[in-house]
Every structure is written in structure tokens, then in C-alpha cells.
Amino acid sequence: MHKLYTLLIFGLLLCLTSLAQNPAPAPSQSRPVVINNATLHLGNGQVMHHAYLAFEKGKITAISQEPIRIEGAEIIDGRNKHVYPGFILPNTTLGLREIDAVRATLDFAEAGQYNPNVRALVAYNTDSEIIPTVRLNGVLIAQSTPRGGVISGTSSIMMLDGWTWEEAVLKADDGIHMNWVPMFQRRGWNGPIEPNKNRDKQLQYIEDFFAEAAAYARQSEPTEVNLKFEAMRGLFDGSKKLYVHADRAREMVEAVQFAKKAGIRHVVLVGAAEAWLISDFLKEQQVAVLLNRVHDLPPYEDSDTDHFYKQAALLFRAGVLVGLQYAGDMEAMGSRNLGFTAGTAAAYGLDPEEALQLITLNNAHILGIDKQVGSLEVGKDATLFISRGDALDMRSNQIERAFIQGRELKLESKQTRLYHIYTQKYGIEE
Structure with missing residues (x-):
């Protein structure tokens, strides 16, 4: 009986610890990334529509109105999405x-x-x-x-x-x-x-x-x-x-x-x-x-x-x-x-x-x-994020992906984890 109580307490502590655990820091960028056909908010007062951006080894390598082709790159579809500097x-x-x-x-x-x-x-x-x-x-x-x-x-x-x-x-x-x-x-x-x-x-x-x-x-x-x-x-x-x-x-x-x-x-x-x-x-x-x-x-x-x-x-x-x-x-x-x-x-x-x-x-x-x-420019750190809507408007901002020096972050927190847990518990569609 004593062992059973010990196991139950240990399991409860393990659950609480995992619930409060932050996402692990992101690993270094392993391959080039190209964002296609997105709205680029450069951060310097300018905006580029239907534009392309590439980054590799943590640095922005190209920004263009023409398609960017890099062998082995991960392609992100940026249609109807917005890219901002962090x-x-x-x-x-x-x-x-x-x-x-x-x-x-x-x-x-x-x-x-x-x-x-x-x-x-x-x-x-x-x-x-x-x-x-x-x-x-x-x-x-x-x-x-x-x-x-x-x-x-x-x-x-x-x-x-x-x-x-x-x-x-x-x-x-x-x-x-x-x-x-x-x-x-x-x-x-x-x-x-x-x-x-x-x-x-x-x-x-x-x-x-x-x-x-x-x-x-x-x-x-x-x-x-x-x-x-x-x-x-x-x-x-x-x-x-x-x-x-x-x-x-x-x-x-x-x-x-x-x-x-x-x-x-x-x-x-x-x-x-x-x-x-x-x-x-x-x-x-x-x-x-x-x-x-x-x-x-x-x-x-x-x-x-x-x-x-x-x-x-x-x-x-x-x-x-x-x-x-x-x-x-x-x-x-x-x-x-x-x-x-x-x-x-x-x-x-x-x-x-x-x-x-x-x-x-x-x-x-x-x-x-x-x-x-501070801005989306070639040679600067690939510290940026992609949003479905206007990032300055709380009604439309919804960040899908974010990068710091090319490292992709896990966009989750204690609140998002609790949200997913209870939507599953009560069968609510997300």
C-alpha cells in the first residue's frame, strides 16, 4: 500500500511538472528557408507585397519580388500572410x-x-x-x-x-x-x-x-x-x-x-x-x-x-x-x-x-x-515571425511561425497547453 501511494504521488508530481514545463530552446537552423509570396513588412516604413524572403544559417540572405530558388530549402507558403521583423x-x-x-x-x-x-x-x-x-x-x-x-x-x-x-x-x-x-x-x-x-x-x-x-x-x-x-x-x-x-x-x-x-x-x-x-x-x-x-x-x-x-x-x-x-x-x-x-x-x-x-x-x-x-534586410539576423493577419491589430493577429536567428520557436505556453488539454477534455473543436 505504501508503494502504491508513493507511485501515485510521484505520478501526480510528474504530471504537474510536465504541465508547467516551458518548450525547449530551439536548435540551430539546419537548412535554408524560403518564404514565398508573402507581404513583407520591412520595419523601416516600407512594405513589399507578393514578395519572397530567404534565410540560412540564421541570417537573411535574399529579399526579392521574384521567386527565390535554393536547393534543399524548406518552402513556406506565404500567401495571404504577413512577415514582420521580431x-x-x-x-x-x-x-x-x-x-x-x-x-x-x-x-x-x-x-x-x-x-x-x-x-x-x-x-x-x-x-x-x-x-x-x-x-x-x-x-x-x-x-x-x-x-x-x-x-x-x-x-x-x-x-x-x-x-x-x-x-x-x-x-x-x-x-x-x-x-x-x-x-x-x-x-x-x-x-x-x-x-x-x-x-x-x-x-x-x-x-x-x-x-x-x-x-x-x-x-x-x-x-x-x-x-x-x-x-x-x-x-x-x-x-x-x-x-x-x-x-x-x-x-x-x-x-x-x-x-x-x-x-x-x-x-x-x-x-x-x-x-x-x-x-x-x-x-x-x-x-x-x-x-x-x-x-x-x-x-x-x-x-x-x-x-x-x-x-x-x-x-x-x-x-x-x-x-x-x-x-x-x-x-x-x-x-x-x-x-x-x-x-x-x-x-x-x-x-x-x-x-x-x-x-x-x-x-x-x-x-x-x-x-x-530591427528590420528585414539582407545580412541581418533572421529574427522574424509570420502572422495570418495584421500583427498590430489584436482582432487579426495570429502568429503561425517565429524564428530567432533562424531557429524556429515552439509557439506554445502554459496557457496554450491548458487550452488544448481542456478542449480535448470537453470535446470542443478548435
Whole structure:
């Protein structure tokens, strides 16, 4: 009897484990692939109808309006289907957080206010249950980003496939994220908003910290290693970007001017709720912007109800390099909707192909990975997906196949597995 109970318990655990298991990472591309007669959304604002695309050994090798013939290639029928470059998700805790109510699954913030040496890369969890759900909507690349403090830490850009973070990383330690000192603060959890009385002291501390980091960076062999300042070296030699999280116009201008004065070559504004007010300044300073989540409430009581819907178009038309992100409440799980936020931007002033560009080539430019991904171009990674419908429209988007560097992903998740289990249980036709 004891053995019987042991077997029953073991079998139950085995079933639960198999139910929660993520699909195994895809193997390397083994033979060429040719997609025939499809609509190619190039990601750079252009679209090709009834076109052909081929990729081999993880790279796009040909794009043409004429048929492509490669011996031994797998042929994919693209009639009435759409091919897109993989969507790129900046500034996310995807892979760093799983269940908000379970502290042990949250690894996106460290104690302390100045942590440039904290690396999201080594905390990234390739076994996250959320990652497969995000891939189902075309998000194939993400910038895994720490949170909290004044200097949160260092982000890395990850491919959403791989056994370990070493296999998944596309660009390690791409930039440092800083929360600019706000002009106003809320007292308590839901109290009144008041001026930040300690702001001058906080800004002075930031200035001193960066001055020390710059002085340290000028030493090729410092007598004493400082891990925080070592992490910031790249800001001064141009190998890393400074991502400044700020919303008010004055705060953004201050942050950009500070960064330029400190000798930082590459600055990106993140959030930027009032960016449209300083679009001329941003264009002149060549500062890129990763906008607040499009599907969000207006920032202030007197803001237009469609404030975040239309801001992308205003900045795009002003000549500012702008991309979309999905930071905020439930950001990791909700980031599967990134493509649909671009669809909303298309409904409020942008052409659909321009809106697509915000989450493909523009985001790639901003993150410094545009030579590898972000558009369908010969020589770039074959990181792309095929949809039956418009990938920016939740009513028609249905992804059939997806590839990262030519590796074909298994488009399944915990939700799809449960769906198939219960449709079979109750005899429902799919």
C-alpha cells in the first residue's frame, strides 16, 4: 500500500511538472528557408507585397519580388500572410520578475540608491513562464532592465530563447539606467503631491558621483578598484548609453544638459510624458525617446484623454527618434501587448508602417542593435515571425511561425497547453 501511494504521488508530481514545463530552446537552423509570396513588412516604413524572403544559417540572405530558388530549402507558403521583423521590447523586467505576490520570484531591484554595477544579465531567468506568452505576440527581443534607486543598474538585451542567459544574450551591459530626481513627490502611498524640498542636495550628490566616476574612468589602471565606477566607464567612452527616466519637460532638459556636461556621449530619455513640449530641443540635441506606455491614463488632470495615444505621432513628425516600451503595472506579463500599442499609435496620427517602425527599427536604433535586428534586410539576423493577419491589430493577429536567428520557436505556453488539454477534455473543436 505504501508503494502504491508513493507511485501515485510521484505520478501526480510528474504530471504537474510536465504541465508547467516551458518548450525547449530551439536548435540551430539546419537548412535554408524560403518564404514565398508573402507581404513583407520591412520595419523601416516600407512594405513589399507578393514578395519572397530567404534565410540560412540564421541570417537573411535574399529579399526579392521574384521567386527565390535554393536547393534543399524548406518552402513556406506565404500567401495571404504577413512577415514582420521580431518586435523589440525596451526597458522591461521580463525575465527578472515572475509572480508579483511571491518575493522569491522578483529579482529586479537591489537595496541602496546607487547601483550601476548591478547587472540584469546574470539575474535573467530563461525559464520564466511569462517569456513564451510574450513570444506568441511577436516580441522576440527584450532589454532586461533593473529598477529602483537613483541609479538602478545595468541592462542587457536578450533574445527570448535559450537554455541560459549566456545563450540568450544579444548585447551584454548595453546601458545604465538612472531615475532623475523629480521636482515633486507624493507624501505617503496616496497622499498629496508636494515640492521635493531636498532636490538641490540630491542633484548635487548626482553631480559629485558622476564627477568621481569620470575621474576614475580617466585612470587606465586605478590603484583601488571601485566596482560602481568600473560599471560606469562605458558612459564616458561611448560603449554604454545612459537611460534617464524622467517625465516633466524641465526635468528632461536638466538631465540632458547634465549628461552632456558630464561628458556622456549617448543619452536616451525613458518615460518622457511631456516630451512633446520640448521636441525641438530633443531633435537639436539628438536625444532619442522611449515613450511611456501608450495604453495608459493621461498623466495630469488637465491632460488630453488621448495624450499618450498621439504623442508618438507628434514626436515622430517633429523628427525625434522615438520608440515604444511597456513599463508600468504588470509590465512583464502585459508586454505581450506591445504590438497593439503600436496599433493604437497608428490610429492616432501615424501610418501603420511608421507605427511598426517604433517597435522594430527605431527601438533597434535606440538600443544600438540596428545592425543585427530591427528590420528585414539582407545580412541581418533572421529574427522574424509570420502572422495570418495584421500583427498590430489584436482582432487579426495570429502568429503561425517565429524564428530567432533562424531557429524556429515552439509557439506554445502554459496557457496554450491548458487550452488544448481542456478542449480535448470537453470535446470542443478548435
